[in-house]
Amino acid sequence: MxxxxxxxxxxxxxxxxxxxxxxxxxxxxxxxxxxxxxxxxxxxxxxxxxxxxxxxxxxxxxxxxxxxxxxxxxxxxxxxxxxxxxxxxxxxxxxxxxxxxxxxxxxxxxxxxxxxxxxxxxxxxxxxxxxxxxxxxxxxxxxxxxxxxxxxxxxxxxxxxxxxxxxxxxxxxxxxxxxxxxxxxxxxxxxxxxxxxxxxxxxxxxxxxxxxxxxxxxxxxxxxxxxxxxxxxxxxxxxxxxxxxxxxxxxxxxxxxLGGLEAMERLNHDKTKLIYDAIDGSGGFFEGLVDPGSRSLMNITFALGSDELEKKFIQEAEAAGFVGLKGHRDVGHMRASTYNAVPYESCKALAEFMQEFQRRNG
CATH class of the missing domain: 3.40.640.10 (Type I PLP-dependent aspartate aminotransferase-like (Major domain))
Incomplete structure (x- = not known):
């Protein structure tokens, strides 16, 4: 495969x-x-x-x-x-x-x-x-x-x-x-x-x-x-x-x-923490769109500083094998949906891609 x-x-x-x-x-x-x-x-x-x-x-x-x-x-x-x-x-x-x-x-x-x-x-x-x-x-x-x-x-x-x-x-x-x-x-x-x-x-x-x-x-x-x-x-x-x-x-x-919902929750926290840490540790390069106390385990939304930078992010992400990161048409920006079936490895890869994108464009 x-x-x-x-x-x-x-x-x-x-x-x-x-x-x-x-x-x-x-x-x-x-x-x-x-x-x-x-x-x-x-x-x-x-x-x-x-x-x-x-x-x-x-x-x-x-x-x-x-x-x-x-x-x-x-x-x-x-x-x-x-x-x-x-x-x-x-x-x-x-x-x-x-x-x-x-x-x-x-x-x-x-x-x-x-x-x-x-x-x-x-x-x-x-x-x-x-x-x-x-x-x-x-x-x-x-x-x-x-x-x-x-x-x-x-x-x-x-x-x-x-x-x-x-x-x-x-x-x-x-x-x-x-x-x-x-x-x-x-x-x-x-x-x-x-x-x-x-x-x-x-x-x-x-x-x-x-x-x-x-x-x-x-x-x-x-x-x-x-x-x-x-x-x-x-x-x-x-x-x-x-x-x-x-x-x-x-x-x-x-x-x-996998161990039921308790195990699922732990895995989801571990997965989303990778991406939220990339947002929070970016010094404002990535902006989270939800207050920390209301952040979702399933849908992570964030923005970059300009439309041009967001278009570049999407283009390079798609070329790197990432699918579905463009935000909903009503609100734009970025969205990573990290549902139960999304592997930890995918979230880790996204966090690393975000950090590398910031290094090259920050």
Missing amino acids: TKRAYNFNAGPAALPLDVLQQAQAEFVDYRGIGMSIMEISHRSKEYEQVNDEAQSLMKELLGVPNGYEVLFLQGGASTQFAMIPMNYLQQGQAAGYVLTGSWADKALKEAKGIGETYVAGTGEASGFRRIPAPNEIEVRPNAAYIHITSNETIAGSQYAEYPDIGSVPLIADLSSDILCRPVDVSKFDFLYAGAQKNLGPSGVTVVIAKEGMLKDSPKGLPTMLRYDTHAKSKSLYNTPPVYSVYIVSLVLKWIKG
């Missing part, structure tokens, strides 16, 4: 090489059944085993308490932006959204078209360089729920501490940081995450919710937009994204084999 790229794409993103190789080995003949996993029926015992195993591993790795269910849905986190208020925002209530960047804003805009909303907290005054502290979040008496975005993929910010909002349901989008560290699931009533950043390929979305949140959806909703539809059928109401769920199951096994 030729040398693999240093893949810092924001999503779809890097997958573990071990997972890719196992999927390759099983692609044509899945465990001796004479068919690819892509060809089998979602009603078959082989796929039901994959589905059940993936749900079980998700619960095990996250320490999901009794009374919660795991669903595999379709439509990405963007569909959840609409499904959540459609299922949980009733007349006379207001949904509170904490604005931390682009993805939180998109979730809020979707909910505005469905019912009453309010901004429960915001980092706008800081240019979204800082996540609002738990005591800065407003919980109104008529709040249907509070929605947070755990990690802002574009801004490069992440909650260091999740808020405690009492009896009001707490809902969180964990699309870009799920399984990067341990999470106390009991603090939340509803979690969701698109898989294509830290769990697997695009095509499947994970929902982890209290059983009570998955019952008796409003009767006027279309069947596919009701959570109770999917809960009753164990995510098999319609044809699921079979191959995507299969890859998720392999990724979960890979994380378990």
Whole structure:
């Protein structure tokens, strides 16, 4: 195999090489059944085993308490932006959204078209360089729920501490940081995450919710937009994204084999420290775009002193085998997405490239 790229794409993103190789080995003949996993029926015992195993591993790795269910849905986190208020925002209530960047804003805009909303907290005054502290979040008496975005993929910010909002349901989008560290699931009533950043390929979305949140959806909703539809059928109401769920199951096994989320968190800290140290030790040549207390383990954003220097950095980085370092089109600058599957060696190579680039251009 030729040398693999240093893949810092924001999503779809890097997958573990071990997972890719196992999927390759099983692609044509899945465990001796004479068919690819892509060809089998979602009603078959082989796929039901994959589905059940993936749900079980998700619960095990996250320490999901009794009374919660795991669903595999379709439509990405963007569909959840609409499904959540459609299922949980009733007349006379207001949904509170904490604005931390682009993805939180998109979730809020979707909910505005469905019912009453309010901004429960915001980092706008800081240019979204800082996540609002738990005591800065407003919980109104008529709040249907509070929605947070755990990690802002574009801004490069992440909650260091999740808020405690009492009896009001707490809902969180964990699309870009799920399984990067341990999470106390009991603090939340509803979690969701698109898989294509830290769990697997695009095509499947994970929902982890209290059983009570998955019952008796409003009767006027279309069947596919009701959570109770999917809960009753164990995510098999319609044809699921079979191959995507299969890859998720392999990724979960890979994380378990590394030692679980505690080991994953240590590795992620070690990886990102290499790059943050290159930024902080540059004397201002590289500028971090997020306050240190809100920095993400998954998406590192930084800038250089001019557009010309940033273009040169991207050109030379691409020539050196680095992929995905150009910042999101809405904000520009640089972004290195250091998801679970990005190897330590890739982060080390990037830090060394940054230091060498500064030496030649500083």
